[in-house]
Amino acid sequence: MIVTLRRYQADGQTTLGLVLIEGWFECYSLERSGIVPAGIYEAKLRTKGGLHKKYSDKFMFHRGMIWLRKVPARTFIQCHIGNKLKDTKGCILLGDTANNNEHDDGYIGYSTNAYMRFYTKLVPYFGREQVFFHIIDPMEVRL
Numbered sequence: 767m768i769v770t771l772r773r774y775q776a777d778g779q780t781t782l783g784l785v786l787i788e789g790w791f792e793c794y795s796l797e798r799s800g801i802v803p804a805g806i807y808e809a810k811l812r813t814k815g816g817l818h819k820k821y822s823d824k825f826m827f828h829r830g831m832i833w834l835r836k837v838p839a840r841t842f843i844q845c846h847i848g849n850k851l852k853d854t855k856g857c858i859l860l861g862d863t864a865n866n867n868e869h870d871d872g873y874i875g876y877s878t879n880a881y882m883r884f885y886t887k888l889v890p891y892f893g894r895e896q897v898f899f900h901i902i903d904p905m906e907v908r909l
Contacts, residue, residue: 767891769809771795771858771901780851780872782864783901787887793880794864796872801856802843804903807834811892817846825882829889834858834899845884847877860884 773783776799783795811830812818821828832845840856848859850873860881861874874880891897 767888767895767897769888769897769899771899773797773804773901773903775867775904777867777872780867782867782872782874785860785884787884792884792887794861794874796848796851796854796859796861796864796874798851798854798856801840802834802837802858802901804901807837807843807899807901809834809892809897809899811889812842812844815842817844821846825885827882827886827889829892832885832888845881847881849874849877 768788770786770789771783772786773781775782779799781797781799783797785792785795810833812833813830815831818831821831834843837843844857845860846857848854849861851871853859859874860877862876862880863874865873867873888897
């Protein structure tokens with residue numbers, strides 16, 4: 767299973783992206799600029815930590831946080847709910863809408879809806895096959 771995060775705009779603080787599952791658009795993303803380098807990362811479900819506890823209490827379907835492993839100089843890069851830069855220390859936020867961050871700080875909306883949909887589509891693959899995130903910067907060209 768391949769999840770692609772195709773970054774399309776950055777303002778120096780926030781980076782916006784498109785999240786695709788097996789090539790199909792799923793939602794938008796917001797990240798702190800410069801935290802996660804472009805590349806391919808294996809994803810696992812992380813069943814420890816505060817977010818896991820919080821999401822386990824909030825969502826009946828929750829089985830663990832989607833965690834990108836072996837991100838250089840980072841420990842626990844996860845996908846989670848949030849709308850603005852203040853909602854992440856370095857993780858990937860998911861949303862159904864996105865602003866143009868050329869004029870304002872990056873913002874994504876309807877994050878809970880996007881997260882629940884993304885999570886319930888992706889989580890069944892864990893344990894059946896490997897799940898990878900392919901993060902692509904705007905200047906990367908694929909031939």
